[in-house]
Amino acid sequence: MKKLFAVALGILTAIGGFVDIGDLVTNALVGSRFGLSLAWVVAVGVIGIIVFAEMSGRVAAVSGRATFDLVRERLGPRIGLANLLASMGVTFLTFIAEIGGVALAIEIATSVDEVLWVPVVAAALWIVLWRVRFAVLENAFGLVGLALVVFAVALWKLDPDWMDLWAQVTSPRPGANETWTSYSYYAVALFGAAMTPYEVFFFSSGGVEEHWSEKDVGTMRLNVFLGFPLGGLLSLSIAAVTAVVFLPAGVQVESLSQVPLPVAIALGKIGLAIALLGFFAATFGAACETGLSVGYSMAQFYGWSWGKFVAPRQAARFHAVVLLATVVAVAVLLTTVDPVAVTEYSVVFSALALPLTYLPILVIANDPDYMGERVNGWFANALGSVYFVVIVVVSVAAIPLMVLTRGGQ
Amino acid sequence: MAERTDQPGFRRQYDAQLHLLDRQILDRDGLPVAKVDDIELVVRADGRLAVAALLCGPGALGPRTGGRLGRWTKAIWRRLRPDEDPQPGRIDAALVTGTDSAVHVSASAAELRLDGLERWVRRYVVDRIPGADHAD
Amino acid sequence: MLTVSGCATPEGDPSLYRDEAVSTLSAAESSVVTVRIVLTTRLRDRTFGRAADDAVTTAETSLSSTAGTFEGLQPPRGADAVRQQATQLLSDAEDTVAAARIAVRRDDRAAMRQALVAVAGVAARLDRAPEILP
Numbered sequence: 001m002k003k004l005f006a007v008a009l010g011i012l013t014a015i016g017g018f019v020d021i022g023d024l025v026t027n028a029l030v031g032s033r034f035g036l037s038l039a040w041v042v043a044v045g046v047i048g049i050i051v052f053a054e055m056s057g058r059v060a061a062v063s064g065r066a067t068f069d070l071v072r073e074r075l076g077p078r079i080g081l082a083n084l085l086a087s088m089g090v091t092f093l094t095f096i097a098e099i100g101g102v103a104l105a106i107e108i109a110t111s112v113d114e115v116l117w118v119p120v121v122a123a124a125l126w127i128v129l130w131r132v133r134f135a136v137l138e139n140a141f142g143l144v145g146l147a148l149v150v151f152a153v154a155l156w157k158l159d160p161d162w163m164d165l166w167a168q169v170t171s172p173r174p175g176a177n178e179t180w181t182s183y184s185y186y187a188v189a190l191f192g193a194a195m196t197p198y199e200v201f202f203f204s205s206g207g208v209e210e211h212w213s214e215k216d217v218g219t220m221r222l223n224v225f226l227g228f229p230l231g232g233l234l235s236l237s238i239a240a241v242t243a244v245v246f247l248p249a250g251v252q253v254e255s256l257s258q259v260p261l262p263v264a265i266a267l268g269k270i271g272l273a274i275a276l277l278g279f280f281a282a283t284f285g286a287a288c289e290t291g292l293s294v295g296y297s298m299a300q301f302y303g304w305s306w307g308k309f310v311a312p313r314q315a316a317r318f319h320a321v322v323l324l325a326t327v328v329a330v331a332v333l334l335t336t337v338d339p340v341a342v343t344e345y346s347v348v349f350s351a352l353a354l355p356l357t358y359l360p361i362l363v364i365a366n367d368p369d370y371m372g373e374r375v376n377g378w379f380a381n382a383l384g385s386v387y388f389v390v391i392v393v394v395s396v397a398a399i400p401l402m403v404l405t406r407g408g409q
Numbered sequence: 410m411a412e413r414t415d416q417p418g419f420r421r422q423y424d425a426q427l428h429l430l431d432r433q434i435l436d437r438d439g440l441p442v443a444k445v446d447d448i449e450l451v452v453r454a455d456g457r458l459a460v461a462a463l464l465c466g467p468g469a470l471g472p473r474t475g476g477r478l479g480r481w482t483k484a485i486w487r488r489l490r491p492d493e494d495p496q497p498g499r500i501d502a503a504l505v506t507g508t509d510s511a512v513h514v515s516a517s518a519a520e521l522r523l524d525g526l527e528r529w530v531r532r533y534v535v536d537r538i539p540g541a542d543h544a545d
Numbered sequence: 546m547l548t549v550s551g552c553a554t555p556e557g558d559p560s561l562y563r564d565e566a567v568s569t570l571s572a573a574e575s576s577v578v579t580v581r582i583v584l585t586t587r588l589r590d591r592t593f594g595r596a597a598d599d600a601v602t603t604a605e606t607s608l609s610s611t612a613g614t615f616e617g618l619q620p621p622r623g624a625d626a627v628r629q630q631a632t633q634l635l636s637d638a639e640d641t642v643a644a645a646r647i648a649v650r651r652d653d654r655a656a657m658r659q660a661l662v663a664v665a666g667v668a669a670r671l672d673r674a675p676e677i678l679p
Contacts, residue, residue: 111595130538130540177571209545255600258600258603260596261582261592265586312541313536
């Protein structure tokens with residue numbers, strides 16, 4: 001019974017923790033401009049993250065080491081360093097976006113400008129990272145993040161033309177007002193939002209934080225195979241509600257304050273309050289994850305002690321990096337840069353950095369030195385290789401598309 | 410390849426690149442010390458190479474990374490060291506007790522004295538914040 | 546002759562300028578319709594005052610930024626009529642959205658209803674703009 005509870009908790013946390021500011025903004029924007037014609041990208045992205053998360057989780061459980069920890073060993077210091085810079089850079093950009101996202105969520109509820117909330121959010125965030133236990137941190141924000149289910153409920157309440165929505169899903173092409181170039185650009189953005197690199201570092205390092213062993217592989221797989229697809233469905237429901245309310249009205253989502261409007265229309269003030277709670281939990285949780293991931297990447301590359309499972313003074317450099325990252329993130333946000341713009345850049349740069357960040361996982365999961373008998377089977381390798389090709393294509397297309405569409409216009 | 414006969418920590422011939430370099434070094438309590446940033450080799454009497462020591466820190470990693478970045482790393486590291494001719498952090502091969510997915514050494518991290526940066530950060534940053542000694 | 550071969554004129558191509566006007570008005574429509582939706586939702590008491598305030602203020606900021614960018618563009622010869630009509634529309638949009646923001650912040654339902662009518666009117670004109678722009 002206790003085991004069942006633990007498994008359920010894991011799955012629910014995975015669902016609620018799946019959506020971050022990148023998914024929120026990108027799905028809402030895409031729904032308002034393209035309807036559900038890009039839904040297939042979300043599906044492809046979710047399967048991709050499942051494949052690689054399972055590999056990196058298995059690496060952590062079987063070898064007791066986090067995936068990033070092993071990158072330098074397998075790929076050498078030069079490629080390892082390139083990997084570190086790309087991963088840390090993108091994760092740090094995402095970290096800034098997440099803190100901005102929390103501030104925006106509070107702005108919507110209070111009507112006080114997000115810039116004023118940034119220092120408050122960052123201070124609260126850092127205290128949480130310093131003092132709150134890892135398991136509590138994961139479970140709390142993951143579970144409260146389930147509040148985003150309100151978007152699926154709102155979709156139901158809006159009583160849309162389901163046949164029309166399905167027609168959008170099955171016609172993967174830009175509509176009358178959009179071009180193939182912008183369609184492709186947002187396909188890249190959605191893919192980057194679904195497969196953000198920090199998710200696999202964090203998943204793997206989190207496994208080490210929680211002292212996973214080989215017997216945890218089954219539970220880990222359950223979380224990944226059940227939790228992530230349901231999380232993906234949450235993302236799609238956000239796209240669907242904006243498709244139902246905004247697309248026919250000619251509204252393009254460009255700020256977070258527009259995103260909960262369909263929920264307000266469908267479910268009133270209570271629905272709106274739940275949606276805002278969901279935004280807060282999703283972005284704050286993701287801010288914790290990306291903040292820790294910046295520290296994990298650097299510490300694991302240089303061989304420093306890291307993690308919350310030791311006292312902070314035993315992992316001083318790790319905690320100093322996290323602190324420094326938080327301070328710099330606040331400084332960036334205090335320049336009044338629009339967090340939504342930062343988010344849009346972070347998902348596209350995530351797409352750009354994907355090959356460099358995902359190749360090592362594939363390499364390490366195939367290494368019998370670390371994995372023993374639990375190396376990738378043919379199926380995992382087949383999927384991993386196919387996805388690797390997809391990732392390279394997306395990465396190569398990212399910058400040209402960004403230039404051609406002038407950042408998505 | 411490195412030979413082992415008089416080095417109990419190394420049980421077999423190694424492809425140093427595959428089994429030693431860039432490995433995590435764990436101390437006798439299983440805590441991370443550093444990575445094997447470079448190794449010091451010595452030519453034995455019979456002409457074969459043996460591992461004399463593991464080298465750690467930017468003084469070792471810089472030159473091994475090579476290129477301009479590597480040279481800058483080493484130059485900055487040299488500036489920050491007070492000694493005239495600084496040597497990279499060194500763990501004698503005799504201390505190595507075994508290698509699996511990491512390299513295990515018989516000393517504790519504190520005894521190895523490789524953690525200058527860690528101790529500096531601990532003293533001037535982390536220890537000044539309340540709650541620094543609470544583990545999860 | 547010179548205006549027909551638009552690319553030869555130093556200030557740019559009038560048809561490109563018109564395209565820019567259409568896209569600006571489309572972006573403006575997005576902000577204005579957002580305000581319309583917020584007003585409707587607030588009047589039906591389906592959203593909090595603060596959330597409505599935030600949404601309207603954000604739309605207003607976005608609208609004035611869009612309008613400002615367009616108004617700063619140098620119109621090519623022969624595009625003055627386009628500019629005049631577009632900036633008139635944008636100005637009306639900014640006025641109605643500002644009135645909506647004032648009404649929402651005061652939580653003045655009568656003023657909100659008035660603003661809603663005005664905003665809906667501007668939204669309809671913005672929607673027809675691509676056809677009626679010269």
